[in-house]
Amino acid sequence: MIAIPSTVRRSGALLSRILAALFGGYALAALTSVATLALPMDEVQGVLTGMLLSFVVYTCAVVWVFAVRSATRAWVGLLVAAVPLVLMAWSVWSQGGAA
Numbered sequence: 001m002i003a004i005p006s007t008v009r010r011s012g013a014l015l016s017r018i019l020a021a022l023f024g025g026y027a028l029a030a031l032t033s034v035a036t037l038a039l040p041m042d043e044v045q046g047v048l049t050g051m052l053l054s055f056v057v058y059t060c061a062v063v064w065v066f067a068v069r070s071a072t073r074a075w076v077g078l079l080v081a082a083v084p085l086v087l088m089a090w091s092v093w094s095q096g097g098a099a
Helices: 006-038 043-067 071-094
Strands: none
Touching (some): 006 043
């Protein structure tokens, strides 16, 4: 078994958190923006609400990724948050979207 130096292990964890913050946060924000269209409100108001909520969700996702104890928990937390958003977004996509 090859011993991995602790600096490489820490760098990998940091890189994983950075990727989770960038791409996971973006995915959550995008899903939030689409999922908001499933709420019972006017379509234009839903789009604006989704856009505004996406900024809040992205910021919270970035803070979450760097606040948890490990990079694994960060990824799992993002996935758990994404599941209900995907279900709501799927209902919007299956209805033909906001067009």
